[in-house]
Structure formats: C-alpha cells, structure tokens
Amino acid sequence: MxxxxxxxxxxxxxxxxxxxxSGLMRWITTTNHKDIGTLxxxxxxxxxxxxxxxxxxxxxxxFKPGLQIVHPEFFNSMTTLHGLIMVFGALMPGAVxxxxxxxxxxxxxxxxxxxxxxxxxxxxxxxxxxxxxxxLFVPGGAAAAGWTLYPPLTxxxxxxxxxxIFAIHIMGASSIMGSINIITTILNLRAPGMTLMKMPLFxxxxxxxxxxLIAVMPVLAGAVTMLLTDRHFGTSFFNAAGxxxxxxxxxxxxxxxxxxxxxxxxxxxxxxxEIIPTFSRKPLFGYASMVYALSAIAxxxxxxxxxxxxxTGLPTAGILFYMYATMLIAVPTGVKVxxxxxxxxxxxxxxxxxxxxxxxxxxxxxxxxxxxxxxSIQPIDVQLxxxxxxxxxxHYVMVAGTLFAFFGGxxxxxxKWTGHMYDEKLAQIHFWISFVxxxxxFFPMHFLGLAGxxxxxxxxxxxxxxxxxxxxxxxFGFGLSNFLFLYVVIKCIRGGPKAPAKPWExxxxxxxxxxxxxxxxxxxxxxxxx
Amino acid sequence: xxxxxxxxxxxRRLRTLGxxxxxxxxxxxxxxxxxxxxxxxxxxxxxxxxxHLFIFWICVAIFFGVFGVMFYSLxxxxxxxxxxxxxxxxxxxxxxxxxxxxxxxxxxMAFPATRTILTMHDTSSPDMTIKVTGYQWKWxxxxxxxGFGYYSNLTTPIAQIENxxxxxxxxxxxxxxxxxxxxxxxxxxxxTAGDVIHAWWVPAFGVKQDAIPGFVRDTWFxxxxxxxxRGQCAELCGKEHGFMPVVVEVKSKDDYVKWVAxxxxxxxxxxxxxNKQWDLKDxxxxxxxxxxxxxxACHQANGKGVPPAFPPLDGSKVATGxxxxxxxxxxxxxxxxxxxxxxxxWKQLSDTDLAGVVTYERNAWGNHTGDVxxxxxxxxxxx
Numbered sequence: 001m002x003x004x005x006x007x008x009x010x011x012x013x014x015x016x017x018x019x020x021x022s023g024l025m026r027w028i029t030t031t032n033h034k035d036i037g038t039l040x041x042x043x044x045x046x047x048x049x050x051x052x053x054x055x056x057x058x059x060x061x062x063f064k065p066g067l068q069i070v071h072p073e074f075f076n077s078m079t080t081l082h083g084l085i086m087v088f089g090a091l092m093p094g095a096v097x098x099x100x101x102x103x104x105x106x107x108x109x110x111x112x113x114x115x116x117x118x119x120x121x122x123x124x125x126x127x128x129x130x131x132x133x134x135x136l137f138v139p140g141g142a143a144a145a146g147w148t149l150y151p152p153l154t155x156x157x158x159x160x161x162x163x164x165i166f167a168i169h170i171m172g173a174s175s176i177m178g179s180i181n182i183i184t185t186i187l188n189l190r191a192p193g194m195t196l197m198k199m200p201l202f203x204x205x206x207x208x209x210x211x212x213l214i215a216v217m218p219v220l221a222g223a224v225t226m227l228l229t230d231r232h233f234g235t236s237f238f239n240a241a242g243x244x245x246x247x248x249x250x251x252x253x254x255x256x257x258x259x260x261x262x263x264x265x266x267x268x269x270x271x272x273x274e275i276i277p278t279f280s281r282k283p284l285f286g287y288a289s290m291v292y293a294l295s296a297i298a299x300x301x302x303x304x305x306x307x308x309x310x311x312t313g314l315p316t317a318g319i320l321f322y323m324y325a326t327m328l329i330a331v332p333t334g335v336k337v338x339x340x341x342x343x344x345x346x347x348x349x350x351x352x353x354x355x356x357x358x359x360x361x362x363x364x365x366x367x368x369x370x371x372x373x374x375x376s377i378q379p380i381d382v383q384l385x386x387x388x389x390x391x392x393x394x395h396y397v398m399v400a401g402t403l404f405a406f407f408g409g410x411x412x413x414x415x416k417w418t419g420h421m422y423d424e425k426l427a428q429i430h431f432w433i434s435f436v437x438x439x440x441x442f443f444p445m446h447f448l449g450l451a452g453x454x455x456x457x458x459x460x461x462x463x464x465x466x467x468x469x470x471x472x473x474x475x476f477g478f479g480l481s482n483f484l485f486l487y488v489v490i491k492c493i494r495g496g497p498k499a500p501a502k503p504w505e506x507x508x509x510x511x512x513x514x515x516x517x518x519x520x521x522x523x524x525x526x527x528x529x530x
Numbered sequence: 531x532x533x534x535x536x537x538x539x540x541x542r543r544l545r546t547l548g549x550x551x552x553x554x555x556x557x558x559x560x561x562x563x564x565x566x567x568x569x570x571x572x573x574x575x576x577x578x579x580x581x582h583l584f585i586f587w588i589c590v591a592i593f594f595g596v597f598g599v600m601f602y603s604l605x606x607x608x609x610x611x612x613x614x615x616x617x618x619x620x621x622x623x624x625x626x627x628x629x630x631x632x633x634x635x636x637x638x639m640a641f642p643a644t645r646t647i648l649t650m651h652d653t654s655s656p657d658m659t660i661k662v663t664g665y666q667w668k669w670x671x672x673x674x675x676x677g678f679g680y681y682s683n684l685t686t687p688i689a690q691i692e693n694x695x696x697x698x699x700x701x702x703x704x705x706x707x708x709x710x711x712x713x714x715x716x717x718x719x720x721x722t723a724g725d726v727i728h729a730w731w732v733p734a735f736g737v738k739q740d741a742i743p744g745f746v747r748d749t750w751f752x753x754x755x756x757x758x759x760r761g762q763c764a765e766l767c768g769k770e771h772g773f774m775p776v777v778v779e780v781k782s783k784d785d786y787v788k789w790v791a792x793x794x795x796x797x798x799x800x801x802x803x804x805n806k807q808w809d810l811k812d813x814x815x816x817x818x819x820x821x822x823x824x825x826x827a828c829h830q831a832n833g834k835g836v837p838p839a840f841p842p843l844d845g846s847k848v849a850t851g852x853x854x855x856x857x858x859x860x861x862x863x864x865x866x867x868x869x870x871x872x873x874x875x876w877k878q879l880s881d882t883d884l885a886g887v888v889t890y891e892r893n894a895w896g897n898h899t900g901d902v903x904x905x906x907x908x909x910x911x912x913x
Contacts, residue, residue: 076769152743282618346618350610370592377643378647380578447563
C-alpha cells in the first residue's frame, strides 16, 4: 500500500483523496501533476485560439491587395503578437501540459518532483499572457517589430514593447522552473528497474528539451533586458552611435532562437515516437539511435544560429561554417524519419485519429525539413530570407509538425485523461479538414516567397494576389477546423463509451497499466519494471 | 514575379539552362500564379537558380523514395488487410547506412553551394561603387564616384492603396527615382541605414543585403540585360515597411553615360537658378566660400599669393582690369608658351560659384572695382 501519509479521517473515493479544495480553489492551489497538466493544456488551447484570431486578421487583410481592414501598424502588431503568443503561449505550454500529465505516468512516479513549484510555474503564465494581450490597448499599441524583436526598431516602440519584455521574462521564468521540475522528476523518480534507456521516448525527448530550455531561456532574458535598458536607461548595447551593434541582438536572440525551434519540435518527436509503435503494433525500430539522434539535434542546435542571419553580412568563413553545420542537422533528422518508417514497416497498422495525425506529421514535417535544407544553402537563402518561403517553411514544422503532434497526442491520451473514448469519426474528419486546409494555406506561400513577396507586409503587388487569396481561404478553413477539435474534446470529457485501461491494442508504456480515467493519485507504490 | 521588359529573353535563357523555371517564366501579361524565382539577369542570380533546382530535384527524389516506402507500408501492412506485425527491431547495418548516405548526399550539395558563396562574396575590383542607405521609408542612392545622389520614394498614390482607384500595373513597386546602373558592369553596393535595419532586395539580381545603421555592408551585382527590375525592402522596418520598393533600371553603357551627364546638369541647375540676378553682397559672400575651398592654397586667404610661383590677386592687373579677361583666366586657366601652368581652369564649378569667386576677387582686400558678375555672364563665357 501507499507509503504516503494521508488523513484517514477524510472520506475518500476509490482512487483519489477528496481533501483538496473544490471549485476554483482546486485549480489555483493544486499541486497535482494531472490538474496542472490540464491547466497547461487549456491555457495552451486558449492562447492558440487568441493567436489564431490574430492569424485570421492577418489573412483577412492579405485576402486582396490594398489596405482593407487594419492599419499597417496594427497589422505589424498582429504578426508580432501572433508569433509570440503561438510560440510562448500555445506551443511551449502545450508541450509542458503533455509533460505534466504523461511523464509521471510513463516513468511510474507519483507526481512531479517539485509539486508546489509546478503550480507556480503554471500560474505565472496567465499574467504573462494577459500582459501580451493588454499591450494591444496601451498608448502606442503593442509591439510591432516582429516576434524576433530586432532593435533599433524595438527601441522606437511605445510601452507595449515594455509589457512584451516583461511577459517574456515571466514566461522564461516559468519555462525554467518547469524544466528543472521535469529534469529532477525524470532523473530521480523513475520506477525501480526503469533505466534511462528503458524510458519511453516521450520522456527522453522532454529530458533533452528541458536541458535546452535551461540553457537558452536565460540568454533570451539577457537579450530582452539589454533591450529594456537600451530603451530606458541610456545604454547602447544595440546602438551603433553609442558603440553598440544592432546585429549583436540578432546573435544573442538566435542563440536562444534556434534551440527554441527544437524545444518546440522535440516533445512533438516524443509524442510521435509513442503513437507510431502503438498503432503499428511493433516496438520502435531503433530506440537507442532515436535517443542519440535527439541528442545530436540538441547539440547541433547550439552551433547553427547564424543561419537566421545569412543576409546580415557575415564573413564568408562564418557563412560556410553555419551552412555546413545547418546541413548536418539533416542527418539526425533523417535518422528519426527513417526510424519511424522502419517502425511502420511490416507492422499491423490501424489508422485511428492519433495515427492519422502522426502520419500527417511525418509527411508534412518532412516537407518542412526539405524546405529547411533548401534554406540552409546560403546562396538560395539570400533569395528566401525574410520572404514568404520562410513563412511556409516554419509553419510546416511548427504547425504540421508540433501542432499536428499535439492533436495526435491529445486523441491518443484523451481516453486516459477523461475515461471516455472520443468520437473517432469526428476526430478523423478533424484530421482531414486540418490536413487539407493546412496545405491550402501554407503550400502557396512557398510560391509567393519564390516569386519575391517579403514577409510582414500588410499589402502587396498585384502579381501576388492569386496565391494570397488561396492562402487566406485555406487559413479561414484551418482556423474553423479547430472548433471541431474543441467540440470533440468537450464531447469526450462529458461522456462517451467507457475507455478501458488500455484502449489501444499496441500500447506498451506504463500509463496503460492504470485505470481510465487515471486516478487522481497514481503509482503511490512504484511499479517494478523488468 | 517582378516584371521586366526583357522577360521573354530571360525565359529563353533559363530554358537553355534545362530547368523547369521556364514554366514559371513570365508571359506577356502579369505572371499570375507564379511559382518560382523571377528570371535572373545576373550571373549570381542564375547560379542561385541552378543551385536551387539541383537541391530541389535531390529532395524530390528522396521524397518519393521515403514516402513510397511509407505509402507501400500503409497499403500492405495494415491490420485490416490481415497483416501480422513482425516484431523486428534494431539493425546496426541499416542504421549506419541511413546515417552515412544522407551525409554523403549533403557533401554532394555543399560543394556547388560553397563555390557560389565564394563568387557571391567576392566584392573585389568593382567597376563602380554605389552607396545605398535605407531610411524609414525610402532608399537613398549615392553615386560616390560621380558625386551625386538622390532619394527614391514610392509613387503609388494613396488612393490606389486605399482601394479608391484601380491599381496600376506596378502597384507598390514604382518609385520616383530608380537606381540607374550600366549593363555588364560589376557594381559594388555599399549598404547602410539611417535609422533601423532595412534590407535591399532585388530578386532578379539574386541580391539581398541587410542595411544596418552604423555599419556598412557590401554586395555586388552585374546585370546582363537592359530593363527595369523591381524588389522590396525585406526586413521589417516599421509602419511603412511594405511601401518602400527597390527599383533598378539597367541601361546600356551609352545611355548610362548620357543619364549621368543629365544628372550632373540637373544637379547644377537645381543648385542655383542660372538666371537669378545677384547683388554684390550676396555674391561676395558666396565667392568667399568658393575662394576658401579652391583658391587659398596658392593665392592665400589674404590674396597676397606666394610670389613668384603664385602671383598675388590683391591689386593684380587681372583682378582689377577688364572683366572678360578675369573670367577667361578663372574659367580656362593660364596657358603660357602653349603649356598649361599651375593656374588650371575651373570649368567644373557651377556658373554661380564662378560668378561668386570672380566677384569676390574683384572686391576683396584692396580691390574695389564694384563689379558684379552675374552667373549668366559666366554661362555666356563658357564656350
């Protein structure tokens, strides 16, 4: 039985203990990893909808040439906040939500290592998101210099910029605490017998991600702090007239920014590496090489940052170095894709919604990988840098990559979270709508970029009109499809066929050994892994 | 696409490269639905497209290989067709192969890329140099060797942007003063900015370079077709970022020389109205500056000169004698025994500057002729 002391005088139900507060206070004071995971996921989805509305504003303005709906400065705020909110508000908290829910369940731990800090790292996020949204309503408007915040443009901006800087500081603190928690949990709370090399790949992906976060979030904090002091306290870090260098900011920002890209994609790799073996009814083909590939990607991510700055006028030797290093990333990424394929090969595949999203991920993420390879070739990148081609490229890896993995992960674990099976038919419709409209939105952007359309413009020359209209139509469809997802999730929470402990025939990890829904407290006695 | 007057020729050139780009090359009208780079007009632009297609076709081959395997597996290895999972995993040989083969493919890609990079970044021995400065929200072009420069502003009327008028054919890609360059000339472009970071991008040239305030970067291009090429600022630079196009007009060498001469004349003409009637005081003030800039090295600020090499002007026969001879001396210099002397002609100065300096010399120091020489008299004396 449990060795955790608890109050026997309080009546309790079969699995959990009823001594936690109920109603709103339950969520504010909770230290339970499942509650906090749920909070993270709902916060992520809410911010996803907010960021999505901004994307809809952008696409509505770009539906036709000419200025129709918004002023250029507000348009710039939309692109800026869309980027910041999606990266820091939707994708990163979404990944932490999955981590909170699934890491303890997958390693047989009773909870996260630092339960109270876990609560704090979540509750830092809503104020940060609030600051970002609030910045739209202050004099001078929200930050409008792009999510990359390049000075000197950011030094010109109004107080919306300061709110953005504070929001980034708060989100960074939250991420660092979340990472410390995840690393400690994984290193210290694994069930007896679960060596690191027996851990589910999702946990491995998150362990590496957490190290990346701890390494680079302070760098971002440093960069935006220098921006803040340049703005208000007379320093000249990025002001050439005072002996600084505007390009220094880009170096510091991208030293954070490139690992950040992998921070967003590695947990998605982890989710995909759980789904594909389950629905192929086969173990992952090369577990060890997947771990090595993850590590290699993480290490390489620290030495490629200047490929985001190929047109800033780097020395030729620097360009060659960053180009070769960037191209090298294709090797471990290829290893991962080949491993997933080899896992499916000669399996016994079924195509439930999680698997559909995993295959959609594989297909579209690989496309994004190819365009990434094209961008890594510096002479080609000179044409593509800051064009719509780059917008297409990173949406293929961020949306069809991470977001599709999150949808797949949500369908995969919804039965465990809610105790009900989701509506499979609607979920599959959701996949196909997402897949089709995603491609209608973002595929034409490759053409626009190649034809010469710069990004972050509120208006464009007439030869770009056709593909822009197509992209906007796709975007509206893709935007709406997310409400179908919301409907399926709510329907699943409210009811549906009872989910067994192991709803997927091929499931092999520890979370499938606990009942569905997962009891409030699990693994109070650690399972023994052979 | 960015429309050029030589689209057809460029399209043909691309087809000779054996590329699919021809499919995307412009027709007579607007290239709607364009899916590829605009036709290149520089060697670097052409190199980039060749390189891009090379990488592209390798990616296409890998794509069909990889997803051929995936879709075969999805078709044949499904539970619904009765396929039983085969529980194999790990195979060191396979894993080494799929690590090493992509690495070799990358080496294969890196080689031509490196060659192109070395060409692109060789800004040495240019035929001419132009300085480009980005401002919120316009470009400034400075012809360093020619000594003139100008701003280049968007000319698309606000009514077109706000949809009150039909949009013109070069909507948002038209400027008052395009950058004008000669054909077949290696032009080094020095790029900087006056306020925030901008980026100077001409897709048809394969040139994009960030303009960074406080720092000068350089790039180069050598356009091989006469025409007008259009691009845009590529780095978010504030509110009007979408409204600062780059337009470059490539002229034949003869036309370019004519254009430069026109610019210089216009510049001189714009500086001062040649028909303006000046009074003594203003002309003397103007002339003093011109004298200080051009004459003091020899004739000295006090007009005493350094005899015998440089004669004094104070009380000299030329400066106190007939106007015409004085003007002739300043304009054409002094030739003695058929050889030019240290006194060279100053034709390169403007009429107003010359009128000023002659007037000054006739009314400075101990000279008090009271003569006022008007720019029109200088103009008449230029023959």
